[in-house]
Amino acid sequence: MPIGLLRHAVRGGRRDLPPPSELKPSYDVVIVGGGGHGLATAYHLAKHWGVRNVCVLDRGYLGGGNTARNTAVIRSNYITPESVRFYKEGVELFTRFSNDLGYNIMYSQRGQLTLAHSDASLRTFRLRAEVNKHLGVRSEMVDRKQIREIVPCLHMDDDVRYPILGGLWHRDGGTARHDAVAWAYAARAAEMGVELHQRTEVTGIRRDKGKAVGVETTRGVIACGHVVQAVAGMSSQLAAMAGFRLPIRSFPLQAMVTQPLKPFLDPLVSSAALHAYVSQTARGELVIGGGSDPYELYSTRSTLELKESLIAHTLEMFPFLAEVKMLRQWAGLTDMTPDYSPVMGESPLQNYWLDAGWGTWGFKATPVSGKYMAETVATGRVPDILKPFRLDRFATYDLANEMGATAASH
Amino acid sequence: MKIMPCPLNGPRNISEFSCFGEVADMPEPTTADDAAWAEHVWYANNTAGVVREWWCHVPTSYWFIAERNTVTDEILRTYPASEVYNQRVEFAPKDGTA
Ligand SMILES: Cc1cc2nc3c(=O)[nH]c(=O)nc-3n(C[C@H](O)[C@H](O)[C@H](O)COP(=O)(O)OP(=O)(O)OC[C@H]3O[C@@H](n4cnc5c(N)ncnc54)[C@H](O)[C@@H]3O)c2cc1C
Numbered sequence: 001m002p003i004g005l006l007r008h009a010v011r012g013g014r015r016d017l018p019p020p021s022e023l024k025p026s027y028d029v030v031i032v033g034g035g036g037h038g039l040a041t042a043y044h045l046a047k048h049w050g051v052r053n054v055c056v057l058d059r060g061y062l063g064g065g066n067t068a069r070n071t072a073v074i075r076s077n078y079i080t081p082e083s084v085r086f087y088k089e090g091v092e093l094f095t096r097f098s099n100d101l102g103y104n105i106m107y108s109q110r111g112q113l114t115l116a117h118s119d120a121s122l123r124t125f126r127l128r129a130e131v132n133k134h135l136g137v138r139s140e141m142v143d144r145k146q147i148r149e150i151v152p153c154l155h156m157d158d159d160v161r162y163p164i165l166g167g168l169w170h171r172d173g174g175t176a177r178h179d180a181v182a183w184a185y186a187a188r189a190a191e192m193g194v195e196l197h198q199r200t201e202v203t204g205i206r207r208d209k210g211k212a213v214g215v216e217t218t219r220g221v222i223a224c225g226h227v228v229q230a231v232a233g234m235s236s237q238l239a240a241m242a243g244f245r246l247p248i249r250s251f252p253l254q255a256m257v258t259q260p261l262k263p264f265l266d267p268l269v270s271s272a273a274l275h276a277y278v279s280q281t282a283r284g285e286l287v288i289g290g291g292s293d294p295y296e297l298y299s300t301r302s303t304l305e306l307k308e309s310l311i312a313h314t315l316e317m318f319p320f321l322a323e324v325k326m327l328r329q330w331a332g333l334t335d336m337t338p339d340y341s342p343v344m345g346e347s348p349l350q351n352y353w354l355d356a357g358w359g360t361w362g363f364k365a366t367p368v369s370g371k372y373m374a375e376t377v378a379t380g381r382v383p384d385i386l387k388p389f390r391l392d393r394f395a396t397y398d399l400a401n402e403m404g405a406t407a408a409s410h
Numbered sequence: 411m412k413i414m415p416c417p418l419n420g421p422r423n424i425s426e427f428s429c430f431g432e433v434a435d436m437p438e439p440t441t442a443d444d445a446a447w448a449e450h451v452w453y454a455n456n457t458a459g460v461v462r463e464w465w466c467h468v469p470t471s472y473w474f475i476a477e478r479n480t481v482t483d484e485i486l487r488t489y490p491a492s493e494v495y496n497q498r499v500e501f502a503p504k505d506g507t508a
Contacts, residue, residue, distance in 0.1 A: 236456035295429040
């Protein structure tokens with residue numbers, strides 16, 4: 001065995017994170033949830049707002065939640081102008097990410113093709129393409145001939161249940177290595193003094209006169225100036241500790257990868273009607289995702305039904321994959337909102353900030369939500385770009401409806 | 411295959427059923443304000459534990475109530491809605507005006 005490798009094996013662990021320390025009695029900001037969103041918020045607080053007395057707490061390990069489980073689709077072809085503007089900045093931050101943080105996240109902008117199998121989908125795609133173009137996002141309608149050119153191996157015959165009628169071609173779509181995003185933010189935040197505490201579960205929120213003043217954890221109580229909650233599928237549980245309810249329901253979302261194949265699929269291909277989307281990783285594996293589980297559950301078990309459905313629908317698009325073996329299958333716990341948009345900013349409790357409701361689509365927003373959550377906490381003011389996603393929108397029936405653009409295609 | 415014991419059709423594959431969320435009392439229609447409706451329509455307890463939910467057996471359009479553990483995915487009990495809802499709900503304004 002080469003001596004370098006042996007040394008690495010003996011030393012063990014990742015060297016870019018400091019060893020675990022004791023919890024301090026108090027911090028300026030406590031961030032609950034060490035997924036991409038919590039870590040990005042910590043990074044931006046330290047980097048751009050000079051707020052460094054910050055700790056990130058996770059009951060498991062860093063980036064082990066949905067950040068580790070998503071299918072890494074990054075895109076901005078949403079339907080409401082509010083969302084398009086927000087996710088567009090998200091894509092821009094991803095294109096610069098590796099350089100900005102000095103950490104290779106393997107960002108790969110290969111374009112995303114979404115398929116229409118009905119006239120209704122074609123009409124929504126046209127609307128999305130026009131809204132997107134108006135706001136500077138590269139989206140266009142494509143016909144069957146163009147689809148053949150973009151993905152030559154796609155099954156385009158009419159002998160299927162839902163023949164392909166047209167598509168939405170989104171050149172800005174892409175993927176990145178999801179774990180690397182969390183690791184990059186963790187490493188750079190730690191360099192600036194942010195503390196990361198894994199296996200530290202928050203069990204209660206201390207309140208005084210309508211204000212958050214601390215958190216109870218499995219390792220003791222911490223006082224703090226601000227709390228940020230970024231706990232994905234556990235959002236309602238944490239909010240309950242803080243004394244309020246959310247318009248959120250938790251559903252498992254499953255995905256799978258196949259054994260590696262020679263590269264044959266450049267863009268990402270997605271079909272809401274078939275509840276399936278496919279992309280090929282740099283390693284050659286096919287990543288296959290689909291819709292959420294049919295009922296609420298706090299569990300990341302996987303089911304045969306979902307595997308059967310994902311596989312059947314993928315074979316409708318790529319029948320030649322029939323003999324390919326499945327390599328891994330897993331689930332994450334997603335926090336779904338009624339309008340398929342996140343809940344960000346103020347909560348009923350002062351100094352207690354929400355970064356929740358990311359459901360099945362929040363990986364692509366990791367950098368942009370971190371940036372603006374940090375601004376929110378540092379200035380105490382919710383920036384305009386986040387206002388459409390305020391919790392209050394439900395009380396005023398002012399929803400940011402992304403159902404058509406988000407469900408099942410991430 | 412996961413089995414749902416339907417009070418009308420007996421044990422069936424759960425893929426034949428749709429879940430319609432926790433059983434929650436509707437606000438009093440004659441007095442509820444916008445905020446009360448928003449709370450009822452959008453917000454959820456999202457309980458981790460035993461919940462009481464509306465389910466429907468889609469092929470027979472039969473609605474019933476199931477008690478289910480949302481952590482262990484166990485279905486504890488199912489029964490006809492008439493066990494809970496045995497009173498007529500009046501939608502007409504109480505003072506008799508239209
Ligand atoms: C199968 C799947 C596919 C997906 N595909 C895509 C996609 O292609 N594109 C996309 O944009 N999005 C996708 N998503 C959604 C995306 O993964 C999430 O929205 C996003 O990763 C959420 O990041 P987060 O940091 O908020 O949450 P997470 O990464 O889940 O982090 C939350 C953390 O909070 C911790 N936590 C929970 N409770 C407590 C507590 N009480 N105390 C301390 N810590 C706690 C957890 O341990 C966890 O690590 C997908 C999700 C899944 C499950």
